[in-house]
Amino acid sequence: MGNYIGKNEKRVEDPRFIQGKGRYVANLSLPDMAYVAILRSPHAHAKINSINTDAAKAMDGVIDVFVGQDLIDGGVGQMPVIWQLPENKVPVRWPLTPDKVRHVGDSVAAVVAEDAYIARDALDLIKVDYEILPATTGAEATTGDGKPLVHDEIENNISYTWGLGDKDACDKAFEEADHVIEVDIENQRLIPNAMEPRACAAQWTASTEEMTVWTTSQNPHIIRFGLSAVTLPEIPEHKLRVISPDVGGGFGSKIFHYPEEIILPWVAKRVNRPVKWVATRSESFMTDSQGRDHVQHCKMAVTKDGTITGLHVELYADMGAYLSSIAPLIPTVICITLFSGLYKIPGIWGHTTGTLTNTVPVDAYRGAGRPEASFLLERLVDMAAKELGMDPIEFRRKNFIPKDEFPYQTPVAFLYDSGDYHAMMDKAEENAGYAEMRKNQEDARKEGRLVGIGVCGAVEASGYGPAATVGALGFYGGMWEHGAIRVHPTGRVTAFTGSHSHGQGHETTFAQIIADKLGIDVADVDVVHGDTDLVTQGMGTYGSRSAAVGGEALVNAATEIRNKLVELAAHLLEASVDDIVYDDENGKVYVKGVEDKAKTFGELAFAAYSGHSLPEGMDPGLEEAAYYNPGNFTFPCSAHIVQVEVDKDTGETTIQRYVAIEDCGNVINPMIVEGQILGGIVQGIGQALFEHGIYDESGQLVTGSMLDYTMPRADNLPMIESDRTETPSPSNSLGVKGVGEMGTISSTPAVVNAVVDALTDYDVTHIDMPLTSEKIWNIINSNGG
């Protein structure tokens, strides 16, 4: 055990944030910088007959105006889809659409002006002659006969179909089932709304033909690759620097390659000035890739003793108007593979149809396919328990994968690494005082109050992912991670990671890992991320992968450093390498049994650089780079118990207690881990109770601002009682599992289960989210009780 791993270190990134010194892209100011504003389509579907930019170009302070064809003629490439499924049909998508708009917010023209106010004024002067076309919406409805086609070449608006599981075993389970539980679920469209709107800036240095792009991305290296390889080939990769400095939240929505990341550098080179674009929140609503939006037809086979034997899901996933960067992954590979949940289910079959509509593209959003899986599964489990008259915890326990069966191979591809689901649920039950909770619920019901208790248990695959596996499943790249450690001659350390922090606190946790692995003071370690010139390679942060993959890459680099130091110490102390002890706790290296025959870390670092006395064949210097390609995913899990009360008069739901147990393996910084859990839980509560991106029939986004799109606020929530069990992951040396999304994956079904439980007297088995007060009141009002 080291000095830092497992302990609460206050975050080193915080002093800049709490003093208003965050380095967000919007804060960037460069000499002679111009501003870009982008004209967005007000229509969901329309042909562009013509665009007249004359008046805008003639305006004082306007530098230039560009339309889609300008960029195409200027050599930009189509927007790539970097996760593809067999035989999927990929719609054509340009950074600025030249001929047809396909969703509200589709990009039409770009204005470059002296300041943001002038750029905005100029947008009003661009005249676009639109021929409005009928629009299509609805994940399943869009496949119907006679629906308008979003892309003429893609029949029935179906981009792909994909299935996974053992269909025969599934069919057999339903033939033999005593009970079949069925439900149709709409897992609604969500709008990520990271608090920092997306932004992009670009600077062209003509003399050296170098381009720098600042962007609010979760993975700047992938953006660099996408630009130089596909979308902006005029800038070769070695002349392109992509910087994602401080990024104000992502939740998946900043993974993707966005049009502005192409438009800005292209424009910067054309006007030969640095340029900046910062999204308004309105633009975020209609251009950030959105989340969820499934229609799921589900059924579960159960025997009369309460054993789950089969699960069958036919799923329609709305992809929006185009395929966003990794969109095909979300409702398929990452979703169906989790249909086994925490349970032993022999017969599982899932099938997805990915469809196109005249709406904003849909892609990964916190949880990304996994909340959609856990929701349907945990709803079905609750419904099954109710039908069998079993307590929902008792029913779950009966079907849990026992801890001695790990690693456990599910029928849907994954090999779960480790877990002790019974112990986790025991702790949840104990912390909640579940028996007492149920008793109080009975008392409340006698008083006519609608109190409900919801339970959820879920697992996810995090730490994406083994390169060969993700490659076989459709990803164009690898999902390894890169880490490098540069020990300075003074013994101080700069570490470089390809992971990207946009709130996760990597500068702190990665420093803790390195400090322990090298036996040095955590304050002597600085962690660098988010700059492709400083960090040579990287895959970025998403899929709860940073600690399990990025952390391991740094462990590998640290191990290389240690090996070199041991060899150097052996040489300097005139001892055999085998006799050298690396004292992690005290940051020194000594000869076994002779502790005062030692060298400090700093002395060794200096010796490595002075080069005065090195072992034969050893080069001077002390820096090592490493990659880590995980052998498996990690499988964190959680158990949540929540108590709600529904106001009979208004239908409003109040969360009274929230008890959460998370198992994310070993923990590097408990404070940060808890922060991730709390934030994740609240985001999941948002889906359950409030959030809904609604499009009307004409494809207008009618929840296009924070006036109508509800997100949780401080006064919607109780103090969440969060705790952990720790089942180390055998998949990596740190024993860690991902934690960023687990809270979200479990909290959504937990809350819905609780509300359905509260309404038990009203003949309701399922309610589609969000559980708005009106929806609940309608149930109370029409079902009479």
Add this chain to the structure above:
Amino acid sequence: MSLWEKITNFLSSGYTEQAAAVPDAPEAEPETSNDSLSRKENGMSYTISMTVNGTACSGDVEARTLLVDFVRDHLELTGTNVGCDTSQCGSCTIIMDGKSVKSCTTLAVQADGSDVTTIEGLATNGDLHPLQQAFWDEHGLQCGFCTPGMIMAGVGILNENPDPSEETIRHNLEGNICRCTGYQNIVKAIQSAAQSTKGAA
């Protein structure tokens, strides 16, 4: 200063500059204050002056310039963020004449003659404000983007009520949205700052 410290200071400062692609905002230049709003000859520009973080400053703005843009672009105090355009999120919260206000919903000309404090002006002589310290101690932030607004809202809450209950804090954060933390540690931070201020008083 020892050689060792000098060397390490050099190393760390060298690195910081390299990584800090975005320059820190310079202190606002003290300028002479103009007593009243004066309209310039071209009819679209107005000279305003105000005290920002204790420093008198003035500038020429269009009437439509939002206070947040004046603070960010003219004074280069970029700590105050813009998170929405409908006055819902509170990222742009500053203190104006002792009260928390949304600087994205205030025209710069409306702030003429006022006393403004932004997140950059909260620490005194390098010492963090109790709320800044509490947000750090209680892990009250993750991505940091809503944080300046949250802290300034917290200042507003404690200005009104130095010893607020959890319920009062939650209710009075209704104008601020955080997407990362689930608010819990923000509430704890404000509670803790209230306690520490009380202890110090």
Add this chain to the structure above:
Amino acid sequence: MKLEREYCIDQPIDLVWDSILNPDLLAEILPGCKSLTALSDNHYKAEIEIKVGPVKGAYTSELTISDIRPPSGYHFEVRGIGTKGHMSGGGDIALTEKDGLTVLSFCAEGNVSGILARVGQRLIEAAGKKLMDQGFNNFQEKMAEGAYA
């Protein structure tokens, strides 16, 4: 958005029928109508300025009337292109006689696009009703004045 209104007009049905096909009268009763010109039979172009609270918008609209069933009703389609977005919709106007009075029923469905659709949800329906009521109040007044009798 769906709008359904019913107005009772103290005039004989034939007179009401003639009036609701009279472009000059339509120009006067459409809220905010600055001009209305006939492009062809039953096809009009209107310049409309609408103000609801702080929101002002100018629309260039085209109105097409079809399925004309004297004196019981017609179908209409309207499409407007404006500074604050576009609007489109269609519906039916039906006249029935009741105790010597004329009941005018209006049933329409429409969509608004652009910024109004995205941020103005809570007010769009109320604004639509308000404009309808305004229009028919104007209509009633004009009818009462006998201006088009």
Add this chain to the structure above:
Amino acid sequence: MQPSKFEYRKASTLDEAVSLGGGEADYLAGGHSLIPAMKLRLSEPSTLVDISGIGDLKGISRDGDTIKIGALTTHSEVASSGVVNDGCAALADAAGMIGDPQVRNRGTIGGNVAHADPASDYPGILVALGATIVTTGRSTAAEDFFTGLFETALGEGEIVTEVQVPATGDGTGAAYSKFFNPASRYAVVGVGAVVTKSGGTCESCRIGVTGASDHAYRATAAEEALSGSDLGDEAIAAAAAKVADGGEMMSDLSASAQYRAHLCSVMASRAISEAASRA
């Protein structure tokens, strides 16, 4: 977000403000209704006349049984005013439910009533309280002041100068109950109730409703039903059920007309019960 260009004029006296107003000019007080609309360019006034510097329009005082609130008084000043809390706590409560603290610190009572947003809180409670809206031209009862969707009795160039509220006397209680829009925090429905008791009986009452219809209205049918009743649960429920009768219910994403009507009765029951308990 950048508003369109406009000319800005700052008035230092009421006379100056009146002379600068009219036509395409809008008055600017706190700006918390207008500026958001201007940022989205839904509103593009050619001139803004800033009246916030007019000293005559500030302050809260009590003159006999009348509480006088200057038009430029902010919502937070009303919410925390000793005069208002002593004389009419329900008004302070309602002011404290508007928007959020930052909005309450800038938004003004005059700007709020002049804007006449159908989901605004003040109109509901002011109608219930029998408040008077004083303008540069005249005094108008609140129930006559709010005439339609964003429409008031204000004429062109007319400015709200003061809101006068009768203090609740002995035997009278008032309360405001609100169902919040979860996103915008506007009132989906807000009901203000004033109940005067004599013995155990309701001698008289006034009920004002906001959010439900396109403008604030008095629920006279409900008032009649409650007057003379014993203020028991049944009597309150029966009266509350008539609250929606006074207006045509709006319908939007947050509540259908039917649900709004229901919320009217729930909020009314709560407001009436609270008012009765304070009487």
